Amino acid sequence: MKYQSRKKALVLLADGTIFYGKSVGVQGTVTGEICFNTGMTGYQEIFTDPSYFGQLMVATNAHIGNYGVNDHEVESDGIKISGLICRNFSFTHSRVDSNGNLNDWFTKHQLVAISDVDTRALVSYIRDHGAMNAIISTEVDNIEALKKQLLETPNMEGLELASKVSTKEPYFVGDENAEFKIAALDIGIKKNILRNFVKRGAYIKVFPYNATFEELASFNPDGYFISNGPSDPQPLIEAQEAAKEIIKRDLPLFGICLGHQVIALANGISTYKMHNGHRGINHPVKNLITGKGEITSQNHGFAINRAEAEAHENVEITHVHLNDHTVAGIRMKNKNVFSVQYHPEASPGPHDAEYLFDQFIENIKESKIAVS
The missing domain is CATH 3.50.30.20 (Carbamoyl-phosphate synthase small subunit, N-terminal domain)
Incomplete structure (x- = not known):
């Protein structure tokens, strides 16, 4: 042209x-x-x-x-x-x-x-x-x-779009003889998330956005993952119910971005639409557990309610966004569950947060030891 x-x-x-x-x-x-x-x-x-x-x-x-x-x-x-x-x-x-x-x-x-x-x-x-x-x-x-x-264009608030981008049928990624098995709920999953699991010795079965806990559990996984994705997390009732069941059974659970918001909602913590959202590859986050700063890749227009997260007896805020002090990560004090609002798979973006994949694998290992 x-x-x-x-x-x-x-x-x-x-x-x-x-x-x-x-x-x-x-x-x-x-x-x-x-x-x-x-x-x-x-x-x-x-x-x-x-x-x-x-x-x-x-x-x-x-x-x-x-x-x-x-x-x-x-x-x-x-x-x-x-x-x-x-x-x-x-x-x-x-x-x-x-x-x-x-x-x-x-x-x-x-x-x-x-x-x-x-x-x-x-x-x-x-x-x-x-x-x-x-x-x-x-x-x-x-x-x-x-x-x-x-x-006539619908507003993003209250809109459910995960069904538009999720897989229609389950599929597998990685080596079936790998050390760990992960059930991934696809509400808009990125390929590089799956690559990060595979290179850490995981075999993944990816399920559609509306898969039930029973369907996820039928894979007999060692851990569960809820992915990133588009739009408002509140209409994702099936995903929230699946998260509640995983949490109730104290099974290893990791969420990224929209998955992080779904885990918050499963704990009774509300979400809200942001004025602009965070979209870029240079967002500063502080890890409150280690005290270290991280440069992160982010892409979200919704966030979880910080006051409600701070007031929750079983939830601890682990990461905060340093520009506006929104919640960038949480973990449950009494369950094997954690999540982050940003993208540790870092494609595009920095690699500061890749340790979170290692953390999830360690959580799976500890869970397997406890069960045995």
Whole structure:
């Protein structure tokens, strides 16, 4: 596609604010909740993260597409964002191990994207006014129709999207003769989480989002895991019930991101929608157990209620976000359960928190010793 021939496009926010740019990828119209990611790299991993399903992504990095795409740098079976908004889009790329350019990849996956947007002004506006629904479109001469379509877009609060990204049937990952067996509840799981379990000697059976405890337990696992995922955790009643049963039996349980929120809800701790959420690869977290700081990769628009977590007799806050003091991790004092709000699999992002996978394996080992 020649730069000069690209069609005019726009971003329309729910409050009527409009930003203009030029079309990238395929032409058309898409809606979703607008959010922004501050990561300077790793755009392909971000675009394929199931946690972003139903969202329009604003990239704060000024250049997107400059290193192309690689088939191995994906977190799911395809692009999960609803659309992309960026400043400068590179139609050519420069990297030895690239499989192609980003525009062709967008076209292959039928992604609507818009570039040449003043993303600094857009992100500043979102920071002030909060995450809201938006629409991106190449139909710039039909704004009233776009406003009507935007009004019909459901709000993220109260929305259940895990069923849209979860596996439909159980599947296995790893060596069946591995030392440990983990039952993973897929409410939007990332591939690199599974890779981290496999390299620590685990064989995983991944279950659909609505699997019951009995179905999870039929695998006879040594530990249980509840994954990351998109949207509001409160509608995930089946996942909460499964978590309650695992907790009741004091079985090893680990949760990441949306899984962390599900575990909180299973303990009677409420969640809430954040003004903007945390999305990026440089979020500072303090481990209250060790006193150490961690630079973390984060992607969430909901959080758990800190006051309720502090008041819970059986829950201990283990990690806090240093920018806004939200809860970044918890563990149960009387059960073999812990969870974090951020992403220790770190793809993209730093590796400061990979120890959490080791911690889960250690919890499994201790549980097996106790049982024997």
